[in-house]
Amino acid sequence: MSMPICIIVSPVQESADEAIEGRLHLVDSHDPQVPVTDLGVTRGDGIFEVIGVVHGRPLALDAHLRRLANSAAMLDLPALELEAIRAAVLKTIDLDEHREELSVKIVVTRGVEGTGVPICWVLSFQTDDHRAERAEGIKVVLLSRGYPHDIAARAPWLLTGAKTLSYAINKAALREAARRGADDVIFTSTDGYVLEGPSASLIMKFGQRIWTPSTAQGILRGTTQGAAFEVFGRLGFATAEVLVGVDQLAAADAMWLASSTRLLAPVRLLDEHDVPVDHDLTDTVNAALLDTAR
Ligand code: PLP
Structure with missing residues (x-):
């Protein structure tokens, strides 16, 4: 079985001239990526989306990003830079050899307790047969x-x-x-x-x-x-x-x-x-x- 693709994204823009591509980091999805002190892990304090991908294209991506932003606002998370997250979704699909049909999950957590810096990752996985x-x-x-x-x-x-x-x-x-x-x-x-x-x-x-x-x-x-x-x-x-x-x-x-x-x-x-x-x-x-x- 091939490996899921995982991209870590900095979801909050720090400076206007920061290029999106530089904020996407492809990582090994089998290596640990999230600290044990992350509030998403310890308290379920975060948000997510799951997007269906068919013929290499994400279904209703804009609607998913809008809902992600709405969930972030409801949880008083910092405003997310949706274009960086969109770029990560598209890159994840592009890199996955199963792009004909798969699912992509976006996760945003409140981050490590005390930092106030959210952590975001985008992960591909195979869709169950429905x-x-x-x-x-x-x-x-x-x-x-x-x-x-x-x-x-x-x-x-x-x-x-x-x-x-x-x-x-x-x-x-x-x-x-x-x-x-x-x-x-x-x-x-x-x-x-x-x-x-x-x-x-x-x-x-x-x-x-x-x-x-x-x-x-x-x-x-x-x-x-x-x-x-x-x-x-x-x-x-x-x-x-x-x-x-x-x-x-x-x-x-x-x-x-x-x-x-x-x-x-x-x-x-x-x-x-x-x-x-x-x-x-x-x-x-x-x-x-x-x-x-x-
Ligand atoms: N309602 C709940 C509680 C859900 O978790 C989901 C999706 O996971 C939906 C509705 C359906 O949303 P969508 O069509 O965007 O997958």
Whole structure:
């Protein structure tokens, strides 16, 4: 197996005349690169993005960089120089022999305690094969996230809606789904609204309307959902970001979990209820998403 490509980036510009290329450092991804005192390691204090790469092109790179900047602002990290990070992503892809199809992760941590200097790296890795999930659909359970739907406005310090490195809860929810014989999760609010998956956005179809839960509920703005909505719009559907009650799900005539490397995976079972799967529409939208990389 070939080695993942890893580039360390200085994410905060120190002087205006510093060339971007000089701030990207290709390192050996098997060597230790992050100090044991790094706050990302010791406290999960940092942010990340995962970008799908198809035909050597990153999908929705601008949207990922915008979300990274938004997460950085929510965590009061220093302003990131996105052009250096973009250059690192493109160089990582260029250097990886699997660039036809892979994933690229951007990580920014708060850095070593006391320094106030963030650490950023960009790493390539091979994408799991999601073709079966796209074709056959997935089994999903509803799990409570434990917050009301307006938590982001009530308690912004909880950082709901930022893509932080603290994904232990998201992973625990996926293990709970596995214990219940399911593949994935849709989180619900304590006051009865649907939110998102632990690593995916929810998209629902009600006739000619395509909905996703509103990001005002402290959920991530999905880059795949955003790109998929453009495709649904071109196909003549009316798209909207709305509040959707758990009790409305039974009326959906299709449902998907959407994320960067998996794209749209149709939900075929929600708790113990069958959900209709629209194979043609799923294939059409996924093909259009993959096509944006051409
Ligand atoms: N919601 C959460 C909590 C996520 O972690 C992710 C992606 O990892 C998404 C939604 C989907 O985002 P994207 O489509 O940009 O991958």
